[in-house]
Amino acid sequence: DETAVKESLISFYRKLSNGNPGSGWNVNSSPCKDQWEGIICDNKTHSVRRIDLDASNFAGKFDPSILCNVQSLSSSLTSISLNDNSLVGENLAEIANCKQLTRLQIGGNRFSGNLPDSFSRLNNLKRLNLSWNNFSGVLPDLARISGLQELLLQRNQLMGLIPGFDFPNFRQFNVSFNNFTGQIPNGGGRFPVSSFIGNPELCGDPLPTRCRPLALEPNHPNIKSKSLSGDQLLMYSGFFLVGLSLFFLVFFKLCKRKKKTEEKMDSANKVASADDSFYKQTSNTASGEPKTFVNKSDISASSSLIILTSPEVNGLRFEDLLRAPAELLGRGKNGTVYKVVCEQQGMVLAVKRVRDWVISSSDFRVRMKRLDQVRHPNVLSAMAFYYSKQEKLLVYEYQQNGSLFRLLHGTQKSRDFDWSTRLGLAATITNALAFMHQELDQDGIAHGNLKSSNILLNNNMEPCISEYGLITVDTEDKPSISSSRSDSVPINAFKADVYGLGVILLELLTGKLGQNNGMGLAQWVLSVVREEWTVEVFDKNLIREGASEERMVNLLQIAVKCVDRAPDTRPSINQVALMVNTIKEEEERSLVLET
Numbered sequence: 001d002e003t004a005v006k007e008s009l010i011s012f013y014r015k016l017s018n019g020n021p022g023s024g025w026n027v028n029s030s031p032c033k034d035q036w037e038g039i040i041c042d043n044k045t046h047s048v049r050r051i052d053l054d055a056s057n058f059a060g061k062f063d064p065s066i067l068c069n070v071q072s073l074s075s076s077l078t079s080i081s082l083n084d085n086s087l088v089g090e091n092l093a094e095i096a097n098c099k100q101l102t103r104l105q106i107g108g109n110r111f112s113g114n115l116p117d118s119f120s121r122l123n124n125l126k127r128l129n130l131s132w133n134n135f136s137g138v139l140p141d142l143a144r145i146s147g148l149q150e151l152l153l154q155r156n157q158l159m160g161l162i163p164g165f166d167f168p169n170f171r172q173f174n175v176s177f178n179n180f181t182g183q184i185p186n187g188g189g190r191f192p193v194s195s196f197i198g199n200p201e202l203c204g205d206p207l208p209t210r211c212r213p214l215a216l217e218p219n220h221p222n223i224k225s226k227s228l229s230g231d232q233l234l235m236y237s238g239f240f241l242v243g244l245s246l247f248f249l250v251f252f253k254l255c256k257r258k259k260k261t262e263e264k265m266d267s268a269n270k271v272a273s274a275d276d277s278f279y280k281q282t283s284n285t286a287s288g289e290p291k292t293f294v295n296k297s298d299i300s301a302s303s304s305l306i307i308l309t310s311p312e313v314n315g316l317r318f319e320d321l322l323r324a325p326a327e328l329l330g331r332g333k334n335g336t337v338y339k340v341v342c343e344q345q346g347m348v349l350a351v352k353r354v355r356d357w358v359i360s361s362s363d364f365r366v367r368m369k370r371l372d373q374v375r376h377p378n379v380l381s382a383m384a385f386y387y388s389k390q391e392k393l394l395v396y397e398y399q400q401n402g403s404l405f406r407l408l409h410g411t412q413k414s415r416d417f418d419w420s421t422r423l424g425l426a427a428t429i430t431n432a433l434a435f436m437h438q439e440l441d442q443d444g445i446a447h448g449n450l451k452s453s454n455i456l457l458n459n460n461m462e463p464c465i466s467e468y469g470l471i472t473v474d475t476e477d478k479p480s481i482s483s484s485r486s487d488s489v490p491i492n493a494f495k496a497d498v499y500g501l502g503v504i505l506l507e508l509l510t511g512k513l514g515q516n517n518g519m520g521l522a523q524w525v526l527s528v529v530r531e532e533w534t535v536e537v538f539d540k541n542l543i544r545e546g547a548s549e550e551r552m553v554n555l556l557q558i559a560v561k562c563v564d565r566a567p568d569t570r571p572s573i574n575q576v577a578l579m580v581n582t583i584k585e586e587e588e589r590s591l592v593l594e595t
């Protein structure tokens, strides 16, 4: 039934494209042997495995019934990917007949309405991306799909409770900017706040909004009408009292902090240079308005574009953010970072103000949307973005444990920063970077400025790569900001990240500072290694600790390859990941043997 397969693929394509035939898609050729564009087949059986038609400018309809009701096609099809088109849906419920699907990706389209219950019958599904659409209503019971590893639902209008997913199984999870309500189920706390933000009625770990004890919410759907037992009443009143005292404690702390922040605000403003017209303090006006950091005219400028699907993030409006007291955290060559405390919403944010970024609003939007779609637990995603001609702001969750740079070179060096922690950190950063490179390779979006001050430590002291994709690299030693078009991105951008990673590895091994794009450190290490005094390069603390010299030398060799002057000679990030992970496994094996 190759004819049936061909016919259904062709009519599927016509529906997507509003009647245009796909290039090379015709009944006289074969989808597998003639390699129809967007079709990927099994090499041995010559059956269609994947349909990959992301960003193909489709503005028609996605009608899965055309594919899934043809048995010879649905029995082999494992992946449908139609991200970033302008599609609407038809007969979506029929998707359940494509039982072999492990991947369904239809993010960044114009789908709307309820998600059919039949989605929950896709038992083999591993990755589901429905983000950046207009889906509404409650979720089908997706928690029954036991193998699900990735669920991206952000930027829709979905509502109701989040089902009790098997979170430990998940690699990626994002439900931000919907209308979900109630408590985040157990285990959700392993994902960052940015995975849940933008659902004003959602509460619990990792969000700063605590959930009220159920007993205090008479209309909560989870409350059965039966009356509470004496024990339960005692327990809930206990919760209530603890909650109340916590509230007062936090309230008093916030009041104190506000005072401090205002003091810091003054000094921060002194540091800000004259060109810092955005976050500036205007004096008390005659009308008695409070001190603010920003001129009203800056916000209401008609060219402003605030990219938030919902106008509120946990009750925080962008205007509030811009007016909140800001403390200067640091000024790098690409811009300035402020810590902003939004007390009312209980949120602490880091706002990056990127300097001199020449990028059109549509390129900016496309780039940010793409970056938002690619999530990794060890990469910090921006929670919101702001674009105007003069200003580009990115809002991140503030990471109170600081950066790897501070951990390595700060005044309060941690005594626990031993070899196995450093090796674990190296592996986590490398794996996260490898994931991002793989996912964003087609888009040409590399990190662009990888260094230890852009590796932040989250609440669990796990490293998170921050500021991914804010700049691109023109030449080896001259990073600069440019547009998001993949055709203007030099291939070197990815190799420049490998160089940046190499310098981070050297910093971890030597404990020394990687200044001046790490050139000084790289040259010093190379000269010492050339003289065959290799052991001299390692951090004295590592030697004292008795860390395995063999494994340190192995990691050093990887780092040296990464900082090779010729970009083409540097290994790919996947090769680096393989090598670093091998060293880490050896270390783990040796620890097991020791105990």
Ligand SMILES: Nc1ncnc2c1ncn2[C@@H]1O[C@H](COP(=O)(O)OP(=O)(O)OP(=O)(O)O)[C@@H](O)[C@H]1O
Pocket (backbone or CB within 6 Å): 329, 330, 331, 332, 333, 334, 335, 336, 337, 350, 396, 397, 398, 399, 400, 402, 403, 449, 453, 454, 456, 466, 467
């Ligand atoms: N989300 C965040 N939470 C906490 N600290 C942050 C956050 N983002 C940045 N920082 C810190 O703010 C400081 C300034 O950051 P910034 O990125 O401007 O400087 P940089 O990394 O030295 O230079 P560059 O502009 O080249 O990236 C750094 O110490 C950085 O670690």
